[in-house]
Amino acid sequence: MTTDAKILLALRESAGGVSGAALADELRITRAAIWSRIEELRALGYQIEAAPHSGYRLAGEPDVLFADDLAARLAGAGVIGRDVRVFEETTSTNDVAEKLARDGAAEGVVIFAESQSRGRGRLGRQWLSPPRQGLWFSILLRPLLRPQETTQLTVMAATALRRAISHETSLEVKIKWPNDILIGGKKVAGILTEMSAELDRVRHVILGIGVDVNQQAGDFPPELRRSATSLRMECGVAVSRAALAAAALRELDADYERLRAGKFGAVADEWENFCATLGGNVTVQIGDERFHGRAEALDETGALLLRTEHGRLKTIHGGDVLPEKRP
Amino acid sequence: MTTDAKILLALRESAGGVSGAALADELRITRAAIWSRIEELRALGYQIEAAPHSGYRLAGEPDVLFADDLAARLAGAGVIGRDVRVFEETTSTNDVAEKLARDGAAEGVVIFAESQSRGRGRLGRQWLSPPRQGLWFSILLRPLLRPQETTQLTVMAATALRRAISHETSLEVKIKWPNDILIGGKKVAGILTEMSAELDRVRHVILGIGVDVNQQAGDFPPELRRSATSLRMECGVAVSRAALAAAALRELDADYERLRAGKFGAVADEWENFCATLGGNVTVQIGDERFHGRAEALDETGALLLRTEHGRLKTIHGGDVLPEKRP
Numbered sequence: 247m248t249t250d251a252k253i254l255l256a257l258r259e260s261a262g263g264v265s266g267a268a269l270a271d272e273l274r275i276t277r278a279a280i281w282s283r284i285e286e287l288r289a290l291g292y293q294i295e296a297a298p299h300s301g302y303r304l305a306g307e308p309d310v311l312f313a314d315d316l317a318a319r320l321a322g323a324g325v326i327g328r329d330v331r332v333f334e335e336t337t338s339t340n341d342v343a344e345k346l347a348r349d350g351a352a353e354g355v356v357i358f359a360e361s362q363s364r365g366r367g368r369l370g371r372q373w374l375s376p377p378r379q380g381l382w383f384s385i386l387l388r389p390l391l392r393p394q395e396t397t398q399l400t401v402m403a404a405t406a407l408r409r410a411i412s413h414e415t416s417l418e419v420k421i422k423w424p425n426d427i428l429i430g431g432k433k434v435a436g437i438l439t440e441m442s443a444e445l446d447r448v449r450h451v452i453l454g455i456g457v458d459v460n461q462q463a464g465d466f467p468p469e470l471r472r473s474a475t476s477l478r479m480e481c482g483v484a485v486s487r488a489a490l491a492a493a494a495l496r497e498l499d500a501d502y503e504r505l506r507a508g509k510f511g512a513v514a515d516e517w518e519n520f521c522a523t524l525g526g527n528v529t530v531q532i533g534d535e536r537f538h539g540r541a542e543a544l545d546e547t548g549a550l551l552l553r554t555e556h557g558r559l560k561t562i563h564g565g566d567v568l569p570e571k572r573p
Numbered sequence: 574m575t576t577d578a579k580i581l582l583a584l585r586e587s588a589g590g591v592s593g594a595a596l597a598d599e600l601r602i603t604r605a606a607i608w609s610r611i612e613e614l615r616a617l618g619y620q621i622e623a624a625p626h627s628g629y630r631l632a633g634e635p636d637v638l639f640a641d642d643l644a645a646r647l648a649g650a651g652v653i654g655r656d657v658r659v660f661e662e663t664t665s666t667n668d669v670a671e672k673l674a675r676d677g678a679a680e681g682v683v684i685f686a687e688s689q690s691r692g693r694g695r696l697g698r699q700w701l702s703p704p705r706q707g708l709w710f711s712i713l714l715r716p717l718l719r720p721q722e723t724t725q726l727t728v729m730a731a732t733a734l735r736r737a738i739s740h741e742t743s744l745e746v747k748i749k750w751p752n753d754i755l756i757g758g759k760k761v762a763g764i765l766t767e768m769s770a771e772l773d774r775v776r777h778v779i780l781g782i783g784v785d786v787n788q789q790a791g792d793f794p795p796e797l798r799r800s801a802t803s804l805r806m807e808c809g810v811a812v813s814r815a816a817l818a819a820a821a822l823r824e825l826d827a828d829y830e831r832l833r834a835g836k837f838g839a840v841a842d843e844w845e846n847f848c849a850t851l852g853g854n855v856t857v858q859i860g861d862e863r864f865h866g867r868a869e870a871l872d873e874t875g876a877l878l879l880r881t882e883h884g885r886l887k888t889i890h891g892g893d894v895l896p897e898k899r900p
Contacts, residue, residue, distance in 0.1 A: 368771060369771065390860070392891075393721060393768070393890075394721045394890070396720075396772060397772055438771070439771060440769070440770070440771055440776075441769070441770050441771075442767070442768070442769050443720065443767070443770065444695060444765070444766060444767055444768075444891065445723060445751065445891035446859060446891025447696060447891070449767075532773060533717070533774075563719065563720075563721070563772055563773050564771065564773025564774070
């Protein structure tokens, strides 16, 4: 962890303030060096008050993603979040993660961008990523899975992301199979799972995640206003992107640990509890084909089991659940 | 097609020779320009004889892979082989094809290398690719398949490659599931299928193919001498790599056309006819797991159907078929 990260961690842990001497002692640098770091953090927008007796106190934080700050918030991460990098702008954070993957980066690295010029969703669709209004990030994983099992990672990501958003906002948050997060029936976040694989072995998976955090209604293009929302629009107040980012990565790390421990079943159970898709009749479009049926459950690979009108179970690994026509 | 490719094509089509005047007329360049090109082709090793009356005649060819020559041999290719590039050395031709794929190259491009410094087989295994002794090449495809259907492409590649080797050498050539080509029970070629995909859609597939053509027994490391062979060792004479490369690409192009026309069943039937694995009892290793049973057939995705000792059919998408212990 960097010195800046350690200072932010110490400030957060002592709400009453921490003295320059104590910080210098803990970090084994001079008080002058501490003062210089504090000045730099202030320049980034951190409101750090200094009082003669109580010392330094964190009174306010800027709405920026700062890698050292995220590292401080994620101290103790297992796999996901032990290496966090923030870019001001990328084409797509998935592109950056893909390059890292090919250069041999260890799994768990997370790439954030304050904006993406070519953010993408499933099937090459555009994903709008305006500067500082949301969380646009990608996670590199190297799971021991076969290609047809990677749906497990989408299920895991949806479960963890739903939990983080729910904790941070106290809103009711649902999952739409396979990769959307909904609030009040509107999409607030999406997950794109990309893999590089041989026939029987995944080389790596990139989980791309986008969360619409602080947009106002007018920030969405007209064609999305009926189907998309942001956390700010649902809460009525701005949401700290750094706090949400850290919460999401903590939950993702915890659920990835569940997966690696062979407990996908527990993750899938939680997923089913919060799924807006299961239990009802749905139409799923895959390419040019459409399948109708009752969405019954997930199977052990994370695929959707659809009970068709002929009574048979059909296994569906990905696709678009279309809105039901209203009577 | 380049001028060099057109000249080679014209020379091959007229075994008796073709006059400089006729060539100049056909290619719409001067006779002096034809003469200059012929000199350059001679410098590359093409033995082009010139006689006062019959004109130019192709009397012999060098054992090099020359993109213009391959283009001439592949005139009329549908998808695979319409763009052929030859490198003197690469890390791995799959790496080059992967970069082209990410830069948006059209499907069908073929990358050859005279040698690879880090040629690879399945599961990251090393693939020896000594200079000019074999064919080391990769093909970029963008099929409309789901990830679990890409086994079809390995099946297709094995079928086409087997046919090409059999035609060029008149040897009996067999297939070992999922990705090896055998002569007399020894491996002479292998296929590595790598994909980039979303959950429900393949972005692109790179078929990497290695054929041991002109090695002598002593060229193989001792640990491979019992299991590997080359076409030259089996035929007793050197084999033209350029002719084999062109034959392989023509057969691959034809079988890819069968796949796109929805005729995977016909490809799979041919595969089964020449498969050394089907019909017998086999042990398949996938990661740490082993499955025993009778290899019965391919399913419609190209997966192997194994009849286990409990009488159930198990679908296997990839793995290693272990040699049976001899009694």
